[in-house]
Amino acid sequence: MxxxxxxxxxxxxxxxxxxxxxxxxxxxxxxxxxxxxxxxxxxxxxxxxxxxxxxxxxxxxxxxxxxxxxxxxxxxxxxxxxxxxxxxETVPLVVSAKKPQVTLVVGLQGSGKTTSAAKLAYHHQSSDRKVMLVAADLVRPGAVEQLMELGEGIGIPVFAGRDRNPVAVVRKALQQAGRTDVDSVVVDTAGRTQIDRALMTELGTIARVSDPDEVLLVLDAMTGQQAVAVAQGFQENINLTGVLLSKLDSDARGGAAISVREATGAPIKLVGTGERPGDLEVFHPDRMASRILGMGDIITFFEKAEQAMDAKRAEEMADRLIRNQFTFEDYIEQIKGMRKMGSSGELLGMIPGLRPAPADIQAVDQEIRRSEAIICSMTPSERTNPRIINGSRRQRIAKGSGTSVQDVAFLVKHFGRLRSVFQSLSTGGPGGAPPRLPKALTALSQGGLLGTLTAPGKGGQSRNRPRPAGNAKKPRTAKKRQKKKKR
Ligand SMILES: Nc1nc2c(ncn2[C@@H]2O[C@H](COP(=O)(O)OP(=O)(O)O)[C@@H](O)[C@H]2O)c(=O)[nH]1
Ligand SMILES: [Mg+2]
Missing domain, CATH: 1.20.120.140 (SRP54, nucleotide-binding domain)
Known part of the structure; x- marks a missing residue:
């Protein structure tokens, strides 16, 4: 698709x-x-x-x-x-209290009417309605047999009269539906290779005798923008309630899908995604746009980031970072913001170009939890001024957070390193680049902060491993992320 x-x-x-x-x-x-x-x-x-x-x-x-x-x-x-x-908005199928409810399926020959009529009947039946199909295409050879076969496959009766007149077939079908307590009638009508007077007159008469609740125009998605002209031709002659776009599974280009609604105003209600009775989907504009753009990751990232991050607050934080005023308090707030966006695994997965291994995700989660515990065991003055954390304070914090003295020392040390990284951003990088506040924001929003703080941790090793500060080996994900930041 x-x-x-x-x-x-x-x-x-x-x-x-x-x-x-x-x-x-x-x-x-x-x-x-x-x-x-x-x-x-x-x-x-x-x-x-x-x-x-x-x-x-x-x-x-x-x-x-x-x-x-x-x-x-x-x-x-x-x-x-x-x-x-x-x-x-998603435009739902009409629900009416009328019994039977009538749906006319109209369109050009070969657009997928008969197949779609069977799909619709199957769809109605799955919501516990008693359904009847009506074979009113008396033009295309074999159309009645085709519908009978489809109906048999899904266990839905097909009304096929002996008349040569489709209007009479529909009238009789509705009488029978009334007698047999049918809830929903789906009528397959004749098409032509192009819009012509005879077809429109026939459809007009069928509509008059059947008083349809829904008139769905089946358009072949593979015909591209030609579908617009077809839809306009039908609209001039008959009141459509919506479009069913067929063969979307075989459509690589999307011309019809994108054009029809804007050009004709007719809402696409359903799409056909294959030849089987179940291959029918409700059309959701937002999901369709994501499918077309193929960048669901960015869209989701963005929506969540906007929800979780108060833009003003983020700017303030970046500003504090740059002025070297960023504290453990801010860090905790940052973690909470990230939490609102989802698990760190989800977040890492949303960063374009990043496909973290489950082990990396686990490691990051573990490190985040550990640093959160450590910070929570600090006093407010320790959080705002980590310089005062000496040996005895380290011991107290380690005990309180269930971590080791080394863990505490590591976090404090790397927090300092992080601040200096951000400060160098503000004073200009190599080559005297101007201050890059937006870059700092990107780093924040993309987990750069967490990444920097947690980078050396990998799997369960972090606890026992001696940690050379500064040049510690980073997991793959952190490396990639840093590359990303350089762009
Ligand atoms: N791949 C695919 N084929 C479809 C779809 N809908 C219909 N078709 C095929 O299109 C052809 C014409 O369909 P048909 O229902 O006979 O069209 P009609 O002349 O408008 O009644 C058939 O071979 C169907 O199997 C669809 O959603 N996907
Ligand atoms: Mg047909």
């Missing part, structure tokens, strides 16, 4: 991914690539223009530059605007 579009968008957005500094030129370039990717995917050009207009409007403001990771923010904006294009 969407393989080619997703690959294209991933490479387009790869340029800003993880970036803590963004020039407006880079943003423009990236959005230009996004535009091309969409056009290549056969998305309707007007839809592309409107979508990009929205994205551009949102990505120029200060909100992007001020966000935790501006590069991620741009991707998040693309995602949110795509959700809007896809319809924002």
């Amino acid at each position: 969407f393989e080619s579009l997703t690959a294209r968008l991933e490479s387009a957005l790869g340029q800003v991914r993880g970036k803590v500094r963004l020039s407006s030129r880079l943003v423009d370039e990236t959005l230009g690539e996004v535009r091309l990717a969409l056009l290549e995917a056969d998305v309707n050009v007007e839809v592309v223009n409107r979508l990009l207009g929205r994205i551009k409007k949102k990505s120029v403001g200060t909100e992007v530059q001020k966000s935790i990771v501006p590069g991620h923010k741009v991707i998040k904006i693309v995602h949110d605007c795509l959700v809007e294009t896809l319809g924002t």
